[in-house]
Amino acid sequence: METVGVVGLGIMGAGIVEVFARAGLRVVGVDVDENAVARGLAHLERSTGRAVERGRLGADERAELLGRITLSADRGSLAEVDLVVEAVPEVMELKRALFADLDRICKPSAVLATNTSSLSVTTIAAMTSRPSRVVGLHFFNPAPVMKLVEVVTTVLTEDGLAGEIAELAGRLGKTPIVVGDRAGFVANRLLLGYLNQACRMLEAGIATRDDIDVAMREGAGLPMGPFQLLDLIGLDTAYEICEVLFYETKNHRHAPAPVLRELVTARRHGRKCGHGFHPRTARPTAPPATGPKVAVTTIGIVGTGAEHLRERLDAAGFKTIDGHDDADVVLAIAPAPVVEIAVGLPRPERVVGVHPVGDKVAELAVTVLTSPEIATAVRDLTRVMALTPVVCADRAGFVVEALLFPYLNDALRMVESGYASFADVDTAMKLGCGYPQGPFEMLDAFGLETVRDGLRALYAEYREPAFAPAPLLERLVVAGVTDIPNRANANTLKGVEER
Ligand SMILES: NC(=O)c1ccc[n+]([C@@H]2O[C@H](COP(=O)([O-])OP(=O)(O)OC[C@H]3O[C@@H](n4cnc5c(N)ncnc54)[C@H](O)[C@@H]3O)[C@@H](O)[C@H]2O)c1
Known part of the structure; x- marks a missing residue:
């Protein structure tokens, strides 16, 4: 394959054009009208200009790269390409009409590919007279940076085509995985189930938005918290992918959490419109460290496996004791339900569950019996132990x-x-x-x-x-x-x- 076409020059399409041109292929990019084409060109110039500034691309290479690209508002210019990648908005009717048209325009040997994130590739393929030569070619955002490409085959795909497309993805410097046509493929199917559950956890009041974000970033070591990531993906997009997943799986895990629908209805779509779960300017950070607000000198510890917590508390000048007698607060090192331990103690309102996650975070399980002052005191004590507190309800698995x-x-x-x-x-x-x-x-x-x-x-x-x-x-x-x-x-x- 030497010449490829890309339809739709938005966020993904413009990036995909760049990826092909960087790998030395000739690219024909098409969008609806001259304005959209100009936007696509501006995107390409910006992106490749930045690559030159950062020393990732020579100025001559950039000129050659741009020279391999032809942009047009005329779909007819796709007649001779070997492969077309479609990257128009995620609307089935739009894609079906486009594929029927591409089928008429492109030479019979051309492969037609869709960059859809969640729609059925089989349904799109069925709109053409060459369903055996239609595949999904799912790039990730930003396309020039992200290494994964999901090559999606259907029951109709001809033998050998997936291998050919995967080889092409390799030429682009990407790592392909070849999978069948299931909603969300691998990455989005797994990711959205998790993100949707985070929304449900927030709705159930198990922890706050920022505590959940901090827990997953600093505790689980993920690059972003779920609400930061949802804002980046776009809540409307996340909602739609969940809908498509649920339609196929009928799994409650994929049924969009009501808070997603509510925010989408309120037009809080995330970073692209300046407000989603987080406002644009606010970067979630842990509140500043403060000293305990109730006088805590003696800390009771029940349960085992947190010697380092004890050492840190001792080093900070607190008196730690095994058990609970005379303790100002009691830290229960135990899985949920911590209240099972609390009810057996004389002063259950002083008990907070503590669950260290990695070496930076401690989840603090506040039971239905814990007094608010004690919860605050333990949160502040956690900072004294140089750990980020994540306050949560006393529920299985905490956060x-x-x-x-x-x-x-x-x-x-x-x-x-x-x-x-x-x-x-x-x-x-x-x-x-x-x-x-x-x-x-x-x-x-x-x-x-x-x-x-x-x-x-x-x-x-x-x-x-x-x-x-x-x-x-x-x-x-x-x-x-x-x-x-x-x-x-x-x-x-x-x-x-x-x-
Ligand atoms: N944005 C992401 O993070 C991401 C990631 C992976 C895959 N995708 C998928 O890529 C596709 C495109 O998403 P996007 O975010 O780039 O959208 P976008 O809205 O940024 O861009 C869509 C482009 O398609 C053009 N367009 C609309 N109708 C057209 C038509 N009939 N013919 C030609 N061009 C047309 C628009 O003018 C626009 O330039 C979707 O299927 C989406 O699910 C998006």
Whole structure:
């Protein structure tokens, strides 16, 4: 393939044009009218200009790159291209009409590809007389930067085409994964389930927006908190993807959280309009450290496994004691429900659950019996321990595990269903979402048994089917399998079946 066409020169289309031209291909870009074409050109000039300023592209290379691009408002200019990538808005009717038209315009051997994030590639393919040569080619935003490309095949795709397109993606410097046509493919399907659950957690009042964001960023080590990411993606886009996912899966996990609908209706679409979950200017930060507001000198500790907390408190001049007698506050190092411990103590209003997450964050579970003053005092004590407090309700998994474990479970179910391999899922989440680890690398780091037990606790609390541990997880635990990402998908499954 030497000449490619791109239809729609918006955020994604302009980026995709740049990606092809950088790899030395000739590109014909098309949009609806001259104004849209001019916007597309301005985008390309800005983006490549920045690359020169940052030393990533020579000035001569930039001129050559731009010289390989022809932009036009005339679809007829796509007649001779070998491949067309469509990047018009995510509206099925628009895409269907466009593909019917491209089918008439493009030479019969041309491959027609859609950059859709969530619509059915099969439905789009069926609009053409060449459904066997229609695929999904899903780039991530910003296209010149993000390394992942999901190559989506349908039941109609001809043999060998996926390999050809994946090879082309490799020429573009991208890492392709080849998957079938399911709503959201790999990355969006897993990501949106997690983001939607964060919205439900907020609605249920389990923690505040900023505490959830901080927990996932500083505790779980993700590049952004879920509400920051939702604002970046666009709440309208997130809502639509959830709708499409739910339409296909009928899984409550994908049913858009009411708060998403409410914000979209209120036109709070996120960063692009200046206000979503966060206002444009506010950067979520932890409130400044303050000293405890109730006099705390003696801290009781019940439960085990938090020696470093005790050491930090001792170093800060507090008196820590085992148990609860005479303590001003009691830290219960225990999983939820912490109230089970609190009710057994003489002064349950002084008890707060503490759950360190990594070495930067401590989740603080405030029970229905904890007094507000004690909750505030423990939050301030946590800062004295050089940890960021995340105040949350006394619920299974608190914040981080309650959000991460179901996401890991979704990833397991995806592999279990035969849709994608362990390696492809890890690749998708790292290169498509910028996550530092893939879900199976995370699963290994937590320990399979820990995740299985955490999911059991979540399921027992919420009776949410998506929280029930995937049968594959149960079997991997029984089989004592670890190091999942380094095992071939088929072999791991086969190995487990044989045990
Ligand atoms: N924005 C993202 O983060 C992202 C990421 C991955 C995939 N996608 C997918 O990429 C596609 C495009 O999204 P976007 O964010 O770039 O949209 P966008 O609104 O920024 O750009 C769409 C472009 O298509 C043009 N257009 C509209 N109708 C057209 C037509 N009939 N013929 C030619 N051009 C037409 C518009 O003028 C505009 O320039 C969607 O399917 C979206 O789901 C978006």
